[in-house]
Amino acid sequence: MTKPRKHLIDAATTPYYHIVSRCVRRSFLCGIDKQGNNFEHRRQWIEEKILALPHIFAIHVCAYAVMSNHYHLVLEIDKAxxxxxxxxxxxxxxxxxxxxxxxxxxxxxxxxxxxxxxxxxxxxxxxxxxxLADISWFMRQINEPIAREANAEDNCTGRFWEGRFKSQALLDEKALTACMAYVDLNPIRAKMAKTPEQSHYTSAQRRIHKAKRAHNPNHSQQQARSLRPFVGNPRQDMPAGLPFRLTDYLELLDWTGKQVRANKRGAISAELPPILERLAIDPKHWLYSATQFESRFKGLVGGVYKLKQACKKLGYQRTPGLGSCRLLN
Known part of the structure; x- marks a missing residue:
């Protein structure tokens, strides 16, 4: 049974959410369909909306990927x-x-x-x-204008998006990191790109291009605008932002992407990115989480303790997804 949105998105439980919005009947949003019609320009429509809205809403974009018939977002609600x-x-x-x-x-x-x-x-x-701090209103400002533009271009009427966007609450750093990597590596898993820097219309590509030109890529002021900055590992007097170093995250993406690509499969390298060590995530569990995140995890994602805490706070009668979330312990 579908749960009410208020039981799925609660900023008091966690500010981080994975959002997926799909076209109705899996029709093409972007790219080239089977009939040869090219909708690639619609990727730019979506990306422009994604990058513009954080300047209006109290919602930050941590990661995004615009695919052929759907798009992914990792959002942070900033009630403060x-x-x-x-x-x-x-x-x-x-x-x-x-x-x-x-x-x-x-x-x-x-x-x-x-x-x-x-x-x-x-x-x-x-x-x-x-x-202005509500994800449903944020998504409305992306999906409604895009639906109108796409229907006008296709000379048709009717629903363009599925009725509801899908949301997953990310309860801790492990869930947040795995979800961001899952989103940024979408084009690689779909064989649309070979590396993160070649993955068009993704936050990974935007961050990498900016980092190449930055004197200090880990400095928040030198990172990609319109995206939530990486501010380093947790510490006292920590500024607002993602609790990792940008260079660690990009190294993790590169390492994970090499494991995902068909011609790079094999033994897991002993030279693991330091971010995995800090988060105490088993590399085999990491690869599984970073490639199967959407299908494996349901509405609430995090370590077992965080998951039980959130379920109790939200009044759940049972703890869903307990077995899957043990991978993030």
Whole structure:
């Protein structure tokens, strides 16, 4: 039975989520279909939306991959960011998506509002603030415009996306790392690319291209814009961002990609990326998780302790996916 979205996405449980959105009937979003029709330009539509929305929402993009009939996102909800926005900041961000209402338009023009009018506006701002930290609203701003553009281009009407996007809660660093690698390596598993840097329309390619030009690729200010930066291993006074070093993550991607490619299979190298050692993940379990993440894990993903904690908090009667999540212990 499908669970309500409120039981699948809860920022108080974890800020990190893996999102998958697929075209209805598995029709082509991008690429070249069996009839030879080329939809490759639609990849750019999706990527532009993915990279633009974090500048409006209190939601960060950790990883993404745009495939032929679906796309993947790893998102981080930043409730703390939305809570410190002023009324003016919330309205300005909302107006970049929608017209707002008469009171918000007057407020932004500097016109005076009565007490009653300001009360109505404050209620609206409270709702908009919540929506700007909501993954469902974030996904709506990607999928609805793309559906309209694609249907207009195809000269047809009707549903373009499946009814609901799929979400998986990532409860700890191990789940987050495995999911990001799974997303970034999608084109390699699909034989669309041989290396991460050749994987077009992925966060991995964008990060690698930026890292090649950076003096210090691990410095957050020198990493790819619009993507959540890597800020190094956990420590005191740690800045906001992904709890790894970018160079460690890219080394892990390269190592994993070599194991995934058909002509690179064989014994696991003794020279493991240090990030696996820090996270205490068995390399064989890592490869399984990084290649089977979507099919193996269900709604909640993390170590057993984190999984049981989340299920208790969300009021689950049982602990789903317990056996699979033992791989991440």
């Amino acid at each position: 960011q939305s809570e410190v926005w002023t009324t003016e900041e919330v309205i300005e961000r909302w107006h970049r998506l929608f017209k707002g209402n008469l009171f918000s338009q007057r407020f932004m023009r500097g016109e005076p509002l009565s007490c009653a009018e300001r009360g109505v506006l404050d209620n609206c701002v409270s709702v908009w603030r919540s929506r």
